[in-house]
Amino acid sequence: MQASRSTIPSPATTLDEWRALYRNGRPVAEVLAPFLDLPTDDPAWIACLDPQRLQAQxxxxAARLAEVGGDTAKLPLYGVPxxxxxxxxxxxxxxxAACPAFAYVAKKDAGVVARLRAAGAIVVGKTNLDQFATGLVGVRSPHGAVxxxxxxxYVSGGSSSGSASVVARGLVPFSLGTDTAGSGRVPAAFNNIVGLKPSRGWLSTAGVVPACRTLDCVSVFALTVSDAAQVAELAGGSDAGDPYSRAFPADAPAALPPAPRLAVPASPEFFGDAKAAAAFERALGELKHCGAELVPIDFSPFAELAALLYQGPWVAERLVAVEATLAAHPEAMHPVVRGIxxxxxxxxxxxxxxxxxxxxxxxxxxxxxLAQVDALVVPSTPxxxxxxxxxxxxxxxxxxxxTYTNFTNLADLAALALPAGMxxxxxxxxxxxxxxAWxxxxLADFGRRWEAEMAPPLGATGHPAAARSLTPPAAGVVRLAVVGAHLSGMPLNHQLSSRRAAFVERTHTSADxxxxxxxxxxxxxxxxAKAQAGAAIEVELWDVPLAAFGSFVAEIPPPLGIGTLSLxxxxxxxxxxxxxxxxxxxRDITEFGGWRAYLASLKKND
Known part of the structure; x- marks a missing residue:
């Protein structure tokens, strides 16, 4: 099958590639000019960039850049569409909300949009959806099926159909969707991209047309886990304008264990789709290869909770959100949506x-x-x-x-949808x-490990898997360089893993x-030790949850301590x-360039 292609050439795919464009001196106006010519017959878009909207942004x-002294590095999404x-x-x-009779011109940005624009990002379009975010299929829209x-x-999945489509085709490196029943995960699965469904309240829903206001989440689509996680970190945060907003706790884990216990449904349902069942079996094999232990569980409480979402009174929340439009313009609503x-x-x-x-x-x-395992893994769709x-x-x-999405917000859970092959x-x-929750x-840390194992192509772009992105540390962690007994596989590494610290990368200090x-x-x-005549020493970087950092430091015996290292x-x-x-x-062992090499030399001499 041939992937759907856009007539708009994309100069980059991932966030790293977009940043590289601007580091190499490309003007933002020049790079984004093609977005003024998005095809009008593409059902993924409802509203597109025009010269006035581009110029205003x-x-x-430019004003934001002036505020940070002209340093684009201080705007992590500078010029990114x-x-x-x-x-x-x-x-x-x-x-x-895919209902022209409901339309209004927004007076201000939604909370998440404001945060992303403050980081330098540029909105290039509004995307199609199942009307009023009611559906998982992407066909319930007067603008046509995506x-x-x-x-x-085949369906694109919904309700965030357009947002998933434009990312999968490489038009933009990320997009915002919403997820009440699975709208940020089903389209991700159907289009071979990442769908991050955050803990409820992390990303503000202020300025979002509600579906079920007590359950709604703003979701993130991206081509890689690192990109989705970076966007969520930038978009997330407490918002006084959202009464359901919650602060990300300082003691939240940054990683799953190296060999996590993952629950799986003991008898997964695929409604007779043998190809879907075979794909999930292959994915379970890959998870085992990644070191995971799979633990079969009774899925019945998850399934019963999932059924409550549309077979219970949460449907009345949807009525509350659109009651005025339903009363004034019932004919303007999609008949399936109106019936629901x-x-x-x-x-x-x-x-x-x-x-x-x-x-x-x-x-x-x-x-x-879930208390008996580290996470649950399910097929994104049956x-x-x-x-x-x-x-x-x-x-x-x-x-x-x-089947595998509706229960998540009702149970206050976080979720990450990942490509799992074809x-x-x-x-x-x-x-x-x-x-x-939290x-x-x-989940993102394990998602990166999964991505490294699977090396999935980027959406439907035809591009191969991206190199691992060096993500900046999240607000709730301390990025720590370890040089000796705390390295991976060394005797004291458990002091990091037991605190759910996440391995980031292996790198080197500066040469002093x-x-x-x-x-x-x-x-x-x-x-x-710092020295005028020195060398670059191998280190590992780990992200330690902020709340666990003090207890970690307390275990460090003298003469060692924690300071600031230059890389x-x-x-x-x-x-x-x-x-x-x-x-x-x-003994001065600088000549070995690192603790591992020194220990290896001792074994060689034994």
Whole structure:
């Protein structure tokens, strides 16, 4: 099957490539000019960039750049284009939720859009969706069905269909969607991209047209895990304008264990789709190859909770969101969407409380299951359908697609949808990692490991897997350089892994350090010291959760301590240093370039 191609040439794909364009001196106006010619017959778009909107954003970007002294590095998304699902406000652009009768021009940016624009990003369009974010198929829109990026006969998934499509085709490196029942994960799976469904409240929903306001999340689509995680870190944060906003806790884990225990449904349902079942089996084999232990579980409480979302009073929340439009312009609503929303009238206040009690009981059972493992892994979807099949049976087939997604927000969980290779018919397959709220960074860390193992091509662009991106540290972690007994596989590495610290990379210090083998230490340890005549010393970088950093430092014995180290590429991070008194009687081992090489030399001489 041939991937759908755009007529707009994309000069870059990942965030790193976009940043490289500007480091090499390309003017933002020149790079983004092709976005003024987006094809009007592309159903992924509802509103596109025009000269006035581009000029206004370029002026705002210039002002931001002046505020940071002209240093583009201080605007991590400088000049990077992105798309926004058309139920999220962008100042000066219409918000329609795919219902023209509902449309209004937004007076200010939604909270997440404001944060991304403050980081330098440029909105290039608003994207199509299942009307009022009601659906998982991407066909319930007056603007037409958004086709699958690999085979236009198939659905793209919804409701964030357009946002997934423009990322999969490489038009933009990332986009914003929303996810109440799976709208940020199903389209990711169907288009071979990453879909990050954050913990509820991390990304503000201020300025988002609600679907189920108590459950809604803003989601992120990207071609790589690192890009999705970076965008979420920049977009996330407490927002006084969103009463459901929550602060990211300082003690949240930054990584899953090196050999995580992953729960899997004991008897997964694929509704007779043998190709989907085979793809999931292959993915489970790859997870084992990554070191994971798979733990079969009874999936029934997850399935029962998933059914509550559309077979319970949360449908009434959708009615609350669109009641005025339904009353004034019922003919303007998609008939399937109207039928679903009108179903909300059948529920009483008593029904709502009864359903909430059941939700709480099921969420408690789910929490008990997840407490025994590090995460849950499921197929992102049990199957896929053609557009014609969905139009012939719009409710039941749509419902099936939420089998592994609908329960997530009801149980207050975080999720990360990942590409998992291709099915035998050439369509994408996906898996989703799910964990308790605020395990977002831990899921992203394992997602990077999965990505390194699978090396998936980038969406439907035809580009091979990207090189691993060197992501900046998140706000809630301390990036730490370790040089000796805390290195991977060394005796004290458990002091990092037990605190759910995440391995970042292996690199080197600047060339003005000397390394010593300290005398009488158990286990043997090196000491690192600044020197005028030195060398670059190999180190590992780890991200340690902020709340765990103090207890980690408390375990460091003298003469070692934590200071600031300079790296070969000019970065500065926290790292191990040694007091001068500790170097008395120590052996200078700088010539080996690192602790591993020194230990290897001792074994060779034994």
């Amino acid at each position: 370029l002026q705002a970007l 992105f798309a926004v699902k058309d139920n999220i406000d962008v100042a000066g652009w219409p918000t329609t 086709p699958n990026s690999f085979d236009p006969a 929303v009108e179903g909300g009238r059948a529920y009483s206040a008593a029904d709502t409380f009864k359903a909430e009690y059941r939700r709480a009981a099921l969420a408690q059972r789910i929490a008990a299951v 199957t896929i359908y053609t557009i014609a099949e969905v139009e012939a049976d719009p409710l039941w087939l749509n419902s099936r697609l939420g 099915r035998e018919d050439g369509l994408p397959a996906g898996i989703t990692l799910i964990a308790p 395990h977002d960074r831990a 350090y000397r390394l010593y083998a300290l005398a009488g230490t158990v286990p043997p340890k090196p000491g690192l 070969a590429d000019g970065r500065e991070v926290k790292g191990f240093i040694c007091e001068a008194r500790g170097l008395e009687g120590a």
